[in-house]
Amino acid sequence: MINFIIRNIWQRLILLVFISIISHSVIHLAPGEPALVDPSNPRMKAEDIQRIRAAYHLDEPLHVQYVFWVRDLFTGELKSFKDNQPVLKKIWDRFLNSVPLFIVSMMMIWFLAFPIGIKAALSRNSAFDKASTFISYALISIPGFFLAYLLIIFIVKTFDVSVIGMRTFGLEEAPLLIRSMDRVWHLTLPAMISAIGGMAILSRYVRSQMLEVIHQDYMRTARAKGLPEDQVIYRHGLRNALLPFITMFGLTIPGLIGGSVIFETIFAWPGMGRLGFEAILARDFPVILTLTFFSAILVLVGTLISDILYGVADPRIKF
Amino acid sequence: MNEQIANLEADALPPSKGLFQERWELLKRNRMAYASFWFLMALFALAIIGKIFTQNIVVFDPKIVRLSEKFLPPLTPYTSKITPQEDAPVLGIYLLGTDELGRDVFARMIEGSFVSLTVGFVAVGISLTVGIFLGGLAGFYGRVKLGFITVDTLIMRFVDIMLCFPSFFLILTVVALLPPSIYNIMIVIGLTSWMGIARFVRAEFLSLRDQDFVVAAKSQAIPEWRIIFIHMVPNAIAPVLVSATIGVATAILTESSLSFLGFGVQPPDATWGNILADGKTFLFDAPWLTFIPGFTILFVVLAFNLCGEGLREVFNPKLRSTR
Numbered sequence: 124m125i126n127f128i129i130r131n132i133w134q135r136l137i138l139l140v141f142i143s144i145i146s147h148s149v150i151h152l153a154p155g156e157p158a159l160v161d162p163s164n165p166r167m168k169a170e171d172i173q174r175i176r177a178a179y180h181l182d183e184p185l186h187v188q189y190v191f192w193v194r195d196l197f198t199g200e201l202k203s204f205k206d207n208q209p210v211l212k213k214i215w216d217r218f219l220n221s222v223p224l225f226i227v228s229m230m231m232i233w234f235l236a237f238p239i240g241i242k243a244a245l246s247r248n249s250a251f252d253k254a255s256t257f258i259s260y261a262l263i264s265i266p267g268f269f270l271a272y273l274l275i276i277f278i279v280k281t282f283d284v285s286v287i288g289m290r291t292f293g294l295e296e297a298p299l300l301i302r303s304m305d306r307v308w309h310l311t312l313p314a315m316i317s318a319i320g321g322m323a324i325l326s327r328y329v330r331s332q333m334l335e336v337i338h339q340d341y342m343r344t345a346r347a348k349g350l351p352e353d354q355v356i357y358r359h360g361l362r363n364a365l366l367p368f369i370t371m372f373g374l375t376i377p378g379l380i381g382g383s384v385i386f387e388t389i390f391a392w393p394g395m396g397r398l399g400f401e402a403i404l405a406r407d408f409p410v411i412l413t414l415t416f417f418s419a420i421l422v423l424v425g426t427l428i429s430d431i432l433y434g435v436a437d438p439r440i441k442f
Numbered sequence: 443m444n445e446q447i448a449n450l451e452a453d454a455l456p457p458s459k460g461l462f463q464e465r466w467e468l469l470k471r472n473r474m475a476y477a478s479f480w481f482l483m484a485l486f487a488l489a490i491i492g493k494i495f496t497q498n499i500v501v502f503d504p505k506i507v508r509l510s511e512k513f514l515p516p517l518t519p520y521t522s523k524i525t526p527q528e529d530a531p532v533l534g535i536y537l538l539g540t541d542e543l544g545r546d547v548f549a550r551m552i553e554g555s556f557v558s559l560t561v562g563f564v565a566v567g568i569s570l571t572v573g574i575f576l577g578g579l580a581g582f583y584g585r586v587k588l589g590f591i592t593v594d595t596l597i598m599r600f601v602d603i604m605l606c607f608p609s610f611f612l613i614l615t616v617v618a619l620l621p622p623s624i625y626n627i628m629i630v631i632g633l634t635s636w637m638g639i640a641r642f643v644r645a646e647f648l649s650l651r652d653q654d655f656v657v658a659a660k661s662q663a664i665p666e667w668r669i670i671f672i673h674m675v676p677n678a679i680a681p682v683l684v685s686a687t688i689g690v691a692t693a694i695l696t697e698s699s700l701s702f703l704g705f706g707v708q709p710p711d712a713t714w715g716n717i718l719a720d721g722k723t724f725l726f727d728a729p730w731l732t733f734i735p736g737f738t739i740l741f742v743v744l745a746f747n748l749c750g751e752g753l754r755e756v757f758n759p760k761l762r763s764t765r
Contacts, residue, residue, distance in 0.1 A: 138602060142607070264741075265736075266698045269718060403614060404618070418606075
């Protein structure tokens with residue numbers, strides 16, 4: 124077991140090195156330089172550009188820049204090109220904003236997808252099954268920002284609340300109850316919209332997993348020995364159907380960055396996705412690189428956790 | 443691209459025509475998938491006719507700007523006396539209204555359908571090519587050693603690395619850094635979505651490479667590229683085609699998300715995505731500018747997804763029996 128974990132961490136560290144090299148070269152080889160973001164600015168003289176380039180080592184060869192980046196990253200001295208703030212602190216602040224959004228949407232996904240999927244599998248070919256199948260495909264197929272706009276208009280018109288940003292401006296003096304309700308509204312809608320796609324996909328998986336399990340021999344045995352139907356389905360069926368979802372749980376962690384760019388932009392939510400988008404607009408290479416690196420770490424940690432949990436949960440797997 | 447899939451399909455199935463017919467019958471039984479299939483065929487026809495009528499024989503001109511006619515709701519008859527007669531829309535009616543520059547939305551949607559579908563198909567074509575090539579290499583030459591690691595390890599570790607990148611963020615970064623062009627978008631979407639296909643092809647190749655027909659082909663000294671591409675790929679193509687169908691849908695959605703952030707296909711090319719992204723500014727004054735492209739994307743992507751799922755069930759006997 125310990126050997127397995129150590130070997131896995133070792134392999135992932137090697138992957139991580141390659142990931143950092145590849146992302147570094149992709150970003151630096153693409154045209155468009157930080158110094159060229161604002162070419163029409165008359166105050167940017169040629170010598171200014173030279174100074175900026177020298178300050179950020181942009182004239183060095185690529186591998187030297189890479190070494191500088193890694194060194195600065197691990198000593199925590201990596202500075203953003205845009206405002207000279209330490210990158211790690213910027214990302215950490217945004218990370219703290221992203222986490223509540225991520226947790227709420229994850230809870231929505233996992234708590235709703237399972238009942239829907241199980242119900243659809245148990246009543247196969249019923250009206251509920253067909254409707255849920257069709258609706259999940261429709262939700263996967265709709266462009267996210269279009270759906271977000273429709274929902275924002277609907278919610279704002281029906282409930283007369285404001286939903287953009289993390290809180291309503293000017294409510295700092297309001298009583299605690301009003302302030303917390305305000306926070307809840309601001310959190311619910313973006314979380315719901317980021318959850319919709321995942322919920323649709325996950326409930327399909329739950330349905331097909333349950334369908335696979337339902338016809339197994341041990342289910343028949345459980346029924347034959349006279350167990351109540353609930354116990355057959357939830358203790359014998361669901362437990363076996365749950366195994367693949369350990370893997371899926373690990374894979375959802377990276378959604379913290381990648382999936383949130385659009386929704387954080389729509390809802391003006393100061394999270395990591397939006398930080399990445401702003402960094403791309405400003406050609407802020409250290410932030411882009413570190414974010415990519417960070418999300419790769421999240422992927423690797425997620426898969427590592429799910430590998431270990433899989434081994435713990437399934438006695439058939441030996442390390 | 444279209445042709446390529448058609449060719450591959452033809453290669454895969456003819457010797458056992460009964461099998462193809464059997465699958466076709468199965469697809470027919472799944473009514474939603476069958477309906478989506480014909481919906482998509484109609485859409486392809488519409489896109490090609492639209493391409494001809496907006497570019498070659500200009501019947502619907504999406505580029506005419508009529509500033510006196512802007513924000514007309516759908517089905518407004520043409521009555522203006524300011525706009526010259528030759529700029530009038532066909533049939534004297536704005537079927538889907540006009541946008542903020544007085545351009546005919548119907549003509550733009552028709553033009554956009556060809557561009558959007560092209561983006562989807564070319565992107566998937568690129569990811570199919572890369573995925574089949576690398577997956578095939580890993581599956582067929584997997585045991586060959588290059589120095590201290592095998593080809594299989596090398597390629598599959600590369601796939602793992604690519605899977606670690608947050609894909610939309612990566613696409614956005616590269617598209618934003620490159621000069622804006624429709625080809626860059628297709629290439630970038632294609633080059634970031636081949637990993638699943640490579641894995642499928644490798645898995646199929648691993649089970650195929652020791653089967654009798656491959657051994658027989660080898661014994662006849664047929665060149666290896668021929669064994670791979672003529673004998674093995676057609677046998678491994680079914681799951682790949684399914685994920686390609688769904689890949690087109692994903693590519694169309696990705697393009698519209700990029701358009702939303704301002705990095706999609708740039709004007710004057712119209713796509714459903716950038717009509718939608720431009721229209722959202724006028725959501726309250728001219729809701730049709732948002733709803734028409736929005737629901738078009740929804741229906742088309744839904745059709746691709748349903749059709750892909752239908753094909754998956756048809757090609758996978760295991761899924762069929764559990765259903």
